[in-house]
Amino acid sequence: MIHINSGDNLLKVLEACSNPHRLMIIAVLSKERKYVSQLARELGISRPLLYLHLQKLEEVEIVSSTMEISESGKAMKYYSLHSFQFEMNEQLIYKLSSTLIFKSKKEKERD
Amino acid sequence: MIHINSGDNLLKVLEACSNPHRLMIIAVLSKERKYVSQLARELGISRPLLYLHLQKLEEVEIVSSTMEISESGKAMKYYSLHSFQFEMNEQLIYKLSSTLIFKSKKEKERD
DNA sequence: ATCATATGTAATAATTTTATTACAGGTAAA
């Protein structure tokens, strides 16, 4: 279960959820795990684009993946959702605001 | 009190919260209302930039503003926070996923 | 062999978001 422990972490999770495709991915995976091509067909988007969105969700551990070899022998990458839950309200934001980090993407990459 | 009634609305609120400055604005305003210049000084950002962020928060009604004439006679624009609360989890996202809208910014502007 | 399906990613383009600069206006006090 994901758990928000800092302002920085809250921000990252919010960013990960702030996209219609990524919300749809979460919705779909909340019912059952899917492999990449299957998910791409279901959402009606290209695999490269799906990869991009899956990466962002994986970075904050909303989803995770496992490679499996299907009965027919093909490699399949399955994505599944990690359950998550937090109360979005001003109290949470206030409480975590002291641990908010203001850095550009480039600065973050240097860490 | 803000209340999330559609996937589209959820997405907009998440987008509004997905920025460190805007989270700080929410944190500061959760304690007391502030006027624009005061808030800009407190956050250490320029007024034009602050306006941009306040606009995004105002669009989803997380904050609202009132113009007042101070005792000294100067116009002051006060911003205050609207209380908000919702459970972020996959159930909510699944429930609202049917009302998610996929439109570019340009397409939205044409509506 | 060719087709259909799966994986993965690099390079580029398009769009959106964020930030800055440079202005405009006003009131009040020194």
Add this chain to the structure above:
DNA sequence: TTTACCTGTAATAAAATTATTACATATGAT
């Protein structure tokens, strides 16, 4: 009338995100 506040915004620049295109590899079935 100069200084110190306040409001507001247009134009531009910079950075980040999102989307597309074009590849490469592999397996199994026809």
